[in-house]
Amino acid sequence: MAKADFKVPELQEYPEIPALVEGTMAHSKPFLSKPEFQAELGFPGELVDGWEGKAIAKMGELLGKYRSFQVYLDSCVKCGACTDKCHYYLGTQDPKNMPVGRQDLLRKVYRRYYTFAGKYFPKLVGAADLTREVLDDWYSYFHQCSQCRRCSVFCPYGIDTAEISMAAREIMDSIGVGQKYCNEIIGKVFKIGNNLGLPGPALEDTLEGLEEDVLDDTGVAVKYPVNQKGAEILLVTPSADFFAEPHVDGLIGYGKVFHEAGVSWTLSTHASEAANFGMFIGSYENMRRVSMRVREAALELGVKRIVFGECGHAWRVAYSFLNTLAGPWDFLDPNYPVPQHIMEFTWDQIQKGNLKLDKSKNDDKVLTYHDSCNVARASRMGDKPGGQFDIPRAVIKAVCNQFVDMPADTIRESTFCCGGGGGLLTDDLMEVRVKGAKPRMEALHTVVEENGVTHMAAICAICKSQFTKVLPYYGMDMDQIVSVHQLVSNAIVLTGQISEEDEGEAAEEEAED
Amino acid sequence: MSFLTVAFAALFYAAFIVLVVGVGRKIFIFAKTPAPLKIPTTPAPTTQSGVVMRMFREVVLFESLFKSTKWTWLFGWMFHMALFAILFRHLRYFQDPIWAPVDWVSPLIKYLAFAMIAGLLGLWARRLLVDRVRYISAPSDHLMLLLLLLIGLSGAMTTFVVHTDVVAVKEFFRSLITFSWGSVPNLPGDPIILIHLLLVATLMIIFPVSKLLHAPGVFFSPGRNQVDNPRERRHIADWARRLEQQQ
Numbered sequence: 001m002a003k004a005d006f007k008v009p010e011l012q013e014y015p016e017i018p019a020l021v022e023g024t025m026a027h028s029k030p031f032l033s034k035p036e037f038q039a040e041l042g043f044p045g046e047l048v049d050g051w052e053g054k055a056i057a058k059m060g061e062l063l064g065k066y067r068s069f070q071v072y073l074d075s076c077v078k079c080g081a082c083t084d085k086c087h088y089y090l091g092t093q094d095p096k097n098m099p100v101g102r103q104d105l106l107r108k109v110y111r112r113y114y115t116f117a118g119k120y121f122p123k124l125v126g127a128a129d130l131t132r133e134v135l136d137d138w139y140s141y142f143h144q145c146s147q148c149r150r151c152s153v154f155c156p157y158g159i160d161t162a163e164i165s166m167a168a169r170e171i172m173d174s175i176g177v178g179q180k181y182c183n184e185i186i187g188k189v190f191k192i193g194n195n196l197g198l199p200g201p202a203l204e205d206t207l208e209g210l211e212e213d214v215l216d217d218t219g220v221a222v223k224y225p226v227n228q229k230g231a232e233i234l235l236v237t238p239s240a241d242f243f244a245e246p247h248v249d250g251l252i253g254y255g256k257v258f259h260e261a262g263v264s265w266t267l268s269t270h271a272s273e274a275a276n277f278g279m280f281i282g283s284y285e286n287m288r289r290v291s292m293r294v295r296e297a298a299l300e301l302g303v304k305r306i307v308f309g310e311c312g313h314a315w316r317v318a319y320s321f322l323n324t325l326a327g328p329w330d331f332l333d334p335n336y337p338v339p340q341h342i343m344e345f346t347w348d349q350i351q352k353g354n355l356k357l358d359k360s361k362n363d364d365k366v367l368t369y370h371d372s373c374n375v376a377r378a379s380r381m382g383d384k385p386g387g388q389f390d391i392p393r394a395v396i397k398a399v400c401n402q403f404v405d406m407p408a409d410t411i412r413e414s415t416f417c418c419g420g421g422g423g424l425l426t427d428d429l430m431e432v433r434v435k436g437a438k439p440r441m442e443a444l445h446t447v448v449e450e451n452g453v454t455h456m457a458a459i460c461a462i463c464k465s466q467f468t469k470v471l472p473y474y475g476m477d478m479d480q481i482v483s484v485h486q487l488v489s490n491a492i493v494l495t496g497q498i499s500e501e502d503e504g505e506a507a508e509e510e511a512e513d
Numbered sequence: 514m515s516f517l518t519v520a521f522a523a524l525f526y527a528a529f530i531v532l533v534v535g536v537g538r539k540i541f542i543f544a545k546t547p548a549p550l551k552i553p554t555t556p557a558p559t560t561q562s563g564v565v566m567r568m569f570r571e572v573v574l575f576e577s578l579f580k581s582t583k584w585t586w587l588f589g590w591m592f593h594m595a596l597f598a599i600l601f602r603h604l605r606y607f608q609d610p611i612w613a614p615v616d617w618v619s620p621l622i623k624y625l626a627f628a629m630i631a632g633l634l635g636l637w638a639r640r641l642l643v644d645r646v647r648y649i650s651a652p653s654d655h656l657m658l659l660l661l662l663l664i665g666l667s668g669a670m671t672t673f674v675v676h677t678d679v680v681a682v683k684e685f686f687r688s689l690i691t692f693s694w695g696s697v698p699n700l701p702g703d704p705i706i707l708i709h710l711l712l713v714a715t716l717m718i719i720f721p722v723s724k725l726l727h728a729p730g731v732f733f734s735p736g737r738n739q740v741d742n743p744r745e746r747r748h749i750a751d752w753a754r755r756l757e758q759q760q
Contacts, residue, residue, distance in 0.1 A: 019644055020645055020648060063546070064546060065546070065547065065549065065750075065752060066547075066548070067547060067548040067735055068552060068736070070542065070543065070546050071543055071546075071730050071734055072734070074539070074724075074727075075724070075726060075727040075730030075734070076724065076727070078646070078649045078650055078654050078724070079578070079585055079636075079646075080643060080645055080646035081577070081581035082581070083645035084645065085581070095649075098648075104649065115722060116722040117653070117722045117723060121653075124652050124656075125652075125653045125723075126651030126653070149554060152554045152736050153554055153577065153580065154577055154578075154580055154582075155581075156571070156575055156578040156581075156589075156727075156731070157727055157730055157731045157734050157737070158554055158571075158577065158731075158735075159734070159736070160552065160554065160736050163552070284549065284550075284756075288753075288756070319744065320551045321550055323743055323744060323746075324549070324550060324551065324748050337744045337745075376555070377554055378552070380555055380556065383559075385556035385557060385558065386556040388555065388556070413556060
């Protein structure tokens with residue numbers, strides 16, 4: 001088990017809603033962004049003079065720009081429907097981690113400055129001035145929200161805490177209080193092209209290495225091209241796919257699928273990152289600037305289609321926002337949706353019978369599937385609502401013999417976030433990440449015990465990194481998290497591939513000689 | 514005209530104006546504020562008619578609340594539906610002649626007062642007994658329930674306990690809505706009906722500055738009213754388009 005300087009929650013066989021305990025996570029704060037990173041994104045370097053007034057003015061600006069923000073602040077009736085829905089509340093018992101508790105940190109200030117009742121009867125309606133303590137609470141608790149939207153499913157008005165926490169982060173950035181992890185990463189995307197700061201030559205080296213590995217494994221020369229002009233498909237994938245485990249096994253899988261489908265494809269060093277952290281900080285301008293790289297790369301390389309790799313919130317931005325932020329896509333092939341998810345592409349190939357699959361290659365595993373929050377509740381795949389649940393499962397079932405779903409209230413639209421989404425995937429937030437993973441760990445543990453599940457597949461770079469780190473805290477193994485395209489990669493039999501039996505025979509013949 | 518009658522007439526005109534102007538202003542703000550991004554909570558309908566159905570289920574059946582908490586759904590749904598039925602029945606106090614459907618269902622609907630009161634008591638019990646709901650409750654949340662409960666109780670009393678002179682009350686409101694100020698009849702001096710009317714006027718005045726804005730709000734919630742078609746159609750707000758033109 002991984003060592004922790006905090007108490008790791010115990011998994012319960014029958015999860016209960018815990019009693020609230022005030023202030024358990026008040027100490028949790030991410031590192032502050034340094035002035036140079038703030039400047040890169042167009043934010044002040046440190047807390048500005050007269051920040052109270054400026055924050056209130058910024059709130060007013062956002063109220064005029066986002067209907068969600070205005071309607072959600074006005075509409076909450078404190079019914080309590082959301083109070084037991086957030087994984088961070090379930091894992092920490094801190095009432096400010098209940099969705100409505102988190103929203104109220106901002107709503108009480110909104111009421112004080114922007115509503116009649118809050119101006120004249122603040123105590124009656126729970127309105128409060130913006131003070132240093134309130135700002136500290138904002139910084140702490142709006143960085144304990146992974147913007148997973150689980151609360152919005154259960155709210156009778158569809159109030160989405162993600163919208164509130166994005167606005168809160170935008171307000172904080174505007175007065176010089178930024179989060180190091182997100183803002184540094186966005187800076188790297190602007191400078192280098194991806195979140196990890198992986199420069200072009202390093203990326204080319206990595207991809208060459210992958211080609212060699214696949215050739216060694218299969219005897220087939222599968223290409224992993226980059227910056228190839230005139231390719232049909234531009235693949236935009238999270239940069240973790242270039243080297244992290246189990247992400248890279250997924251990337252190997254995409255390449256094999258493209259190879260068998262017989263389409264030309266390419267990565268781009270200019271847009272070598274699917275993730276868009278501009279969303280996490282609620283900044284339309286930054287989100288747009290990050291998105292424009294995809295448009296520029298597509299134009300520069302002259303591709304006809306855009307496909308996104310396995311990623312969660314990146315798919316939200318791609319599916320729901322890319323057309324808005326970087327469209328219109330009138331220069332691409334109109335026969336395909338823009339963009340497509342790699343899962344849609346692979347499922348289409350499977351249905352057309354273009355892939356030869358040997359399911360038994362995954363017989364050493366019993367699989368379950370983790371619906372990534374932003375894919376589940378903020379996007380779609382295919383042409384029917386719910387395709388984002390059905391298509392990945394269909395792909396898994398096409399390449400694996402043994403599949404079991406986790407309990408119904410923890411999957412599909414009710415899925416629990418991994419605990420590391422929304423800009424929280426940083427070591428300075430490890431406690432909230434581990435505790436927030438509890439509901440998912442409980443559900444996984446249930447199918448491990450009852451159905452002998454050995455592995456959990458996911459299609460999000462953040463989920464994969466988070467589980468790799470968090471599984472050991474709960475006495476499970478980091479290798480239990482796998483990429484869906486890793487399973488595809490295992491099962492796919494490439495045209496002309498040397499099978500293990502062939503290899504065995506060849507070895508025997510060699511021995512005889 | 515008694516002083517009481519004049520005071521109540523003025524109060525109801527004022528309350529009506531505050532309600533209509535206040536809620537109208539808020540609806541105008543909701544409507545004119547752009548929604549720059551597609552953010553329906555998915556899975557979401559892919560057509561406009563699908564969205565109408567989703568909104569219908571949300572508003573009439575409280576679908577999301579049902580998914581969330583069965584007790585809150587039960588009490589909340591019971592209260593709201595009883596309230597709407599009772600409001601419908603109240604049309605009889607303003608119409609002359611009374612619209613036939615109102616007349617037909619009136620004898621049955623009056624018993625729904627008990628469902629409304631039971632629903633409110635259930636909601637209040639949750640607010641007091643469940644630690645999470647107690648934590649998020651401001652004084653106004655309790656007072657709102659108290660106000661609605663007193664409206665329900667006083668209204669039920671005029672029907673089931675101390676019969677009020679309904680005909681006189683109706684004539685009072687008829688003359689207000691027809692602006693027949695010369696012939697406003699005196700309100701009956703019965704304290705129960707006066708309390709009922711006073712509380713209703715209070716509710717009307719509070720409506721636009723309180724959480725009762727959830728009633729128009731739900732229709733403007735982008736999480737519920739947007740069509741899931743971002744790849745098919747480019748969705749862009751005016752302020753975002755201006756941003757594009759600057760660069």
